[in-house]
Structures are given as C-alpha cells and as structure tokens.
Amino acid sequence: MATSVNSTPSTETDSLPPTTDGESALILYNFAGSVHDADVVLRTTDDVELHAHQLILRRVSPVLASCIDSAISGSSRPRIQLPAEARIVDMLLTHLYPEYEPEETAHFDDLLALMHLAFTYQIQAVVTRLRKELVKEEFLYAHPIRVFSAATSWDLEREASLAAEASGILDLSTLSPEDLRGVSAVDYVRLVKLHKRRRAEILQAVEFWLSRRCKTCQHSNSWAAQFRARAVAEVQRRPSTKVIFGEDFMGRNAAAGACSSCDLHFAFVEGWKELVEMCRPDKIQYFIPRPRTISPTDSLSSLSPIPSFEEGDIILRSSDGIQLRAYKRILMEASVFFKALFDLPQQCESETDESLPIIDCQEDSITLQKLLQLIYPVPNPDFRNVDEVQPVLEAANKFEVDAAMAALVSVLRSPRMLASDPVRIYALACRYSLPSLSRAAAAACLRVDLDETGEMSVVGLSAESFTRLLNWRNLRGAQIRKLLSDQSYGHVCQVCRDRWTSRWLGLALFEVSKRPVGELIFSLEFVMQAMDMERATWQSMPGHYCGNSVTEGDREWMRTLRARVMELPEEMEL
Ligand SMILES: [Zn+2]
Numbered sequence: 001m002a003t004s005v006n007s008t009p010s011t012e013t014d015s016l017p018p019t020t021d022g023e024s025a026l027i028l029y030n031f032a033g034s035v036h037d038a039d040v041v042l043r044t045t046d047d048v049e050l051h052a053h054q055l056i057l058r059r060v061s062p063v064l065a066s067c068i069d070s071a072i073s074g075s076s077r078p079r080i081q082l083p084a085e086a087r088i089v090d091m092l093l094t095h096l097y098p099e100y101e102p103e104e105t106a107h108f109d110d111l112l113a114l115m116h117l118a119f120t121y122q123i124q125a126v127v128t129r130l131r132k133e134l135v136k137e138e139f140l141y142a143h144p145i146r147v148f149s150a151a152t153s154w155d156l157e158r159e160a161s162l163a164a165e166a167s168g169i170l171d172l173s174t175l176s177p178e179d180l181r182g183v184s185a186v187d188y189v190r191l192v193k194l195h196k197r198r199r200a201e202i203l204q205a206v207e208f209w210l211s212r213r214c215k216t217c218q219h220s221n222s223w224a225a226q227f228r229a230r231a232v233a234e235v236q237r238r239p240s241t242k243v244i245f246g247e248d249f250m251g252r253n254a255a256a257g258a259c260s261s262c263d264l265h266f267a268f269v270e271g272w273k274e275l276v277e278m279c280r281p282d283k284i285q286y287f288i289p290r291p292r293t294i295s296p297t298d299s300l301s302s303l304s305p306i307p308s309f310e311e312g313d314i315i316l317r318s319s320d321g322i323q324l325r326a327y328k329r330i331l332m333e334a335s336v337f338f339k340a341l342f343d344l345p346q347q348c349e350s351e352t353d354e355s356l357p358i359i360d361c362q363e364d365s366i367t368l369q370k371l372l373q374l375i376y377p378v379p380n381p382d383f384r385n386v387d388e389v390q391p392v393l394e395a396a397n398k399f400e401v402d403a404a405m406a407a408l409v410s411v412l413r414s415p416r417m418l419a420s421d422p423v424r425i426y427a428l429a430c431r432y433s434l435p436s437l438s439r440a441a442a443a444a445c446l447r448v449d450l451d452e453t454g455e456m457s458v459v460g461l462s463a464e465s466f467t468r469l470l471n472w473r474n475l476r477g478a479q480i481r482k483l484l485s486d487q488s489y490g491h492v493c494q495v496c497r498d499r500w501t502s503r504w505l506g507l508a509l510f511e512v513s514k515r516p517v518g519e520l521i522f523s524l525e526f527v528m529q530a531m532d533m534e535r536a537t538w539q540s541m542p543g544h545y546c547g548n549s550v551t552e553g554d555r556e557w558m559r560t561l562r563a564r565v566m567e568l569p570e571e572m573e574l
C-alpha cells in the first residue's frame with residue numbers, strides 16, 4: 001500500500017463530501033483513500049485528494065501528462081489541482097480505469113461538468129463517449145437549449161443540430177430561467193432564427209400535404225383540414241413535429257371522418273410518408289457559423305488627426321508592436337491601474353537606448369492611441385460606430401480609467417450610436433456594469449424590432465439578460481395595446497363603420513407589439529398610411545361619404561391616446 005504524503009487531514013475525512021441541506025450523505029469516492037500503487041495526487045475544488053496513476057493519466061491526456069511533468073519535484077508525489085469537485089473527478093477516473101464500468105451520468109449538470117473536464121484535458125475517448133450521452137432522449141428533451149448551448153461551445157455540430165431540432169418543443173417566448181441557465185444570448189438568437197426557418201418549413205409541408213388531397217378534404221369540415229388547422233396553431237408556437245405527428249394529435253378530431261378517397265390505407269400512408277419526409281430537418285440547415293469577430297484593426301482608423309505620442313518617460317508597446325510614449329505622471333492621475341503599477345518598485349529595463357521602461361500591452365496601437373487621447377488634455381477621438389468604441393471601452397475598463405469610461409459612455413449614449421445598434425450597447429452596458437447606459441440602451445431597444453436581433457449584437461450577453469429585455473418589450477407592448485383598445489372612437493361612420501381611425505388602430509396595435517413606443521404610431525406618416533389604406537377601399541363602396549375627414553372627436557381621441565401612451569415610464573428596472 002502506498003503511503004500518503006498528505007499534509008491535510010486523513011483521506012477518510014476528505015472523502016466525505018460537504019453535507020447538503022443539513023442531511024449528511026456518506027459517499028465514498030472510488031479514488032479516495034488508499035489506491036494501490038498510486039503515484040499522483042489530484043486535488044479538487046472541494047479540497048479532496050484523489051489518487052491515481054501517472055501511467056494511465058499520461059496515456060489518455062497530453063495535457064495531464066504535461067501537468068504531471070511540471071508538478072514533479074523531488075521525491076514526493078506530484079499533485080495536480082483540477083477545476084472540478086471530487087465527485088466529478090472521481091467519475092472521470094472511472095471512465096479511465098478498465099476495472100470500472102462507468103455508469104451513465106444521471107444529472108445533466110454532472111454531465112456538463114464531466115465534459116468540461118474531458119475537453120479541458122483533451123481526453124478524446126471520454127469526449128466521444130460523453131457526446132452520445134449529451135444527446136440521449138432524456139437530456140435532449142429535458143434541456144434542449146442547454147444541450148444546444150453546450151454543443152455550440154464545444155463545436156459539436158451534430159449534437160447542436162439535434163438539440164436545435166429538439167428545442168422546437170419549447171416556445172422561445174415563454175422560457176424559464178432554468179431553461180436558459182448558462183446559455184448565451186448569441187445561442188438564444190441563433191435558436192430564434194432557426195425556429196423561424198423550421199416553422200416556415202413545417203408549415204409549408206403541411207399546406208402541401210393538404211393541397212395534394214381531394215377537393216372535399218380542402219373543405220374546413222374534413223379531418224384533413226382540421227388537422228392542418230390544429231397543426232398550424234401548434235407549430236406557430238412550437239416549431240416541432242414531435243407533437244403533430246403523435247398518435248394522440250392525429251386522432252383528436254377523428255369524428256370529422258376519413259375521406260373515402262384520400263384516406264384509403266395506401267393513399268393515406270403514401271401522403272403521410274411524403275409529409276414526414278418534407279418535415280425532416282435538413283442535415284446542413286443547422287450548420288452553425290462562428291460569430292464574426294471584428295478586430296479593431298480591420299476598420300479604418302478615425303479620420304481626425306491623432307497626436308503622435310512621441311514624448312514621455314515610459315513606453316507602451318501595443319500588440320502590433322508600435323511603441324507609444326507617455327508620461328507616467330499623467331497615466332497615474334488617470335488610471336488606478338497605472339498608479340498601482342508605478343507605485344511598485346521599478347526594475348530597470350535596458351531595451352532602448354534611453355532605457356525607458358517598456359510596458360507590453362495586449363491592446364493594438366489604435367486602441368492605445370485612442371485611450372491616451374481620452375486621458376491627455378487633447379480633443380477626444382472620433383468614433384464612427386460601436387465597433388470602434390468597444391476595444392477602447394474594454395481597455396479603459398481594464399486600466400480603470402474612470403474619465404475615459406465616462407467619455408465613452410456619453411459617446412455610446414448619443415442618439416446616433418443608440419439608434420445604430422442599441423442591443424449591442426445594452427450588452428456592453430451589462431458587461432461593464434454601466435446602469436445609466438443600460439437604461440438608455442434598453443429604451444432605445446424599444447425602437448428596433450428585437451425579434452430580428454443579429455448574433456453579433458448580443459456577443460457577451462446572457463440569454464437571461466436578453467430575454468429580460470424581450471419580456472419588458474412585450475409587457476410594454478401589452479400595456480400600450482390595452483390603452484389603445486380601451487378608448488372608444490370619437491366618431492363612427494354609420495355607412496362603413498370602418499374609418500381611417502380603425503385602420504390606424506389596427507396598424508398601431510400591430511406596430512406596438514414590435515416597437516412599443518408612442519412616437520412612431522402618432523407620427524404623420526403613420527396616420528397617412530392608415531388614410532391611404534382606407535382610401536383604397538372607397539371604390540368598392542358606392543355611397544360612402546365619410547372620407548378621410550378628421551372630426552373634433554377624432555382629434556380628442558388621438559390626443560387622449562397619445563397623452564396616455566407618452567405617460568408610460570420608459571425605464572426598465574435593472
Ligand atoms: Zn379527400
């Protein structure tokens with residue numbers, strides 16, 4: 001038996017996992033305590049030491065092999081810290097040792113933790129085995145969105161496709177926080193797009209299926225037409241064939257009766273097979289493009305003249321190798337980071353003739369120049385779009401340059417920036433905890449159609465924060481729709497009853513479900529649009545006399561509605 005070189009208490013106590021909910025569970029790890037001939041110690045995040053064999057770890061993982069190499073010192077056993085709990089590490093080891101029959105992972109969170117370890121340490125055999133578990137029915141339909149998110153993060157295309165298809169059983173507009181735990185807004189937005197496409201595909205297939213049946217079947221009383229109607233309603237909410245192809249769903253309106261020609265056994269089966277075939281998700285369709293990352297150097301540098309930064313007592317070297325000189329004194333005044341850095345005792349650098357100290361920065365030269373411009377008493381740099389602001393904001397945040405942060409926030413708060421991509425600005429505000437910017441950006445988000453949000457706009461945002469924005473938009477939409485519907489018309493035409501006012505109301509109710517703000521629906525263009533639609537119907541209605549007149553009642557009605565809508569607070573609670 002190998003002797004333990006633990007400095008911590010005996011392994012018996014180590015192997016007791018922390019008690020949960022006051023109830024003590026006694027789980028003994030397979031690899032705690034004495035493991036015959038063990039020659040490496042694995043420390044876990046919950047401070048347990050597990051014992052394993054170098055030979056086995058080296059054989060399965062190149063990463064663990066190099067961890068072991070660098071941990072070997074003297075005669076004591078190498079110790080390696082692993083980023084997981086003992087429970088998970090123990091499970092991983094049972095996958096590696098031939099004498100254990102690894103059980104299927106019972107809990108989804110455990111599987112993710114296990115896969116994370118397997119990917120981190122490049123344990124290919126385990127990765128292959130766990131990929132199958134990731135998409136087993138039980139997990140796939142219980143957590144389709146989280147499976148999708150995990151699969152995309154590890155570039156597992158097949159698993160991502162399966163999960164995307166399975167996620168069709170969920171209505172994306174009514175998800176629980178549990179459905180979205182750990183999911184990025186980028187993945188959420190991808191799924192919204194995929195669902196849209198999938199919905200169109202299935203609906204098209206169902207329409208085609210009905211169109212292939214006889215004239216009688218097209219009639220709304222037939223089983224087929226009723227099946228179509230129910231299927232459309234279902235797929236509108238949840239773009240999946242799982243429900244509509246179920247026996248239960250098919251049989252529900254069996255009373256409508258089979259068609260004597262289309263539902264003869266052979267004809268029915270052929271038609272149904274065709275429908276199922278048309279609904280089959282295309283293999284290629286869920287190919288997931290990596291989000292395009294925009295390097296600030298791709299965009300042209302700003303047009304305003306940039307100070308050259310050729311003087312100073314310190315050199316900042318950018319990631320692209322440009323040396324910018326700056327004065328320590330100024331950097332220290334502006335940045336908490338630099339103040340702390342220069343307060344440290346300096347070691348002498350002799351890379352340049354003048355022996356100026358060099359600080360290597362991860363930022364590129366354009367970013368550093370703009371940051372310095374914001375710090376120096378010179379005109380602020382110009383930013384043409386959010387892409388140009390983002391790297392500088394990142395740098396200002398990292399170097400803790402409060403004044404630059406404030407300047408950049410006011411750049412992002414400008415109406416032009418907010419209008420260009422409010423969701424992206426909202427995402428940045430969330431990332432850098434800038435509440436005033438978050439509120440301004442959220443209000444600007446009401447003015448764009450959030451259902452069309454692109455992946456690039458939500459990089460770095462969590463699906464939870466993004467759906468919070470969507471829910472707020474929906475809530476406001478519902479509030480405004482209620483306000484608009486509650487107020488009866490000032491004047492109703494006795495002939496057509498359908499004046500421009502009711503056209504306007506119809507258009508406005510639709511518009512505010514996308515963009516729940518007052519300024520658009522009360523604009524002149526919007527009102528004119530309603531009047532134009534109304535005018536188009538006049539020809540078909542001889543004797544119609546109300547025209548597009550605007551009565552005193554109409555005016556009062558509009559004024560009241562406008563005042564009520566404008567009174568609604570436009571601040572999202574953060
Ligand atoms: Zn028929």
Ligand SMILES: [Zn+2]
Pocket residue numbers: 493494495496497498499544545546547
């Ligand atoms: Zn009329």
Ligand SMILES: [Zn+2]
Pocket residue numbers: 493496497498499500534544546547
């Ligand atoms: Zn009319």
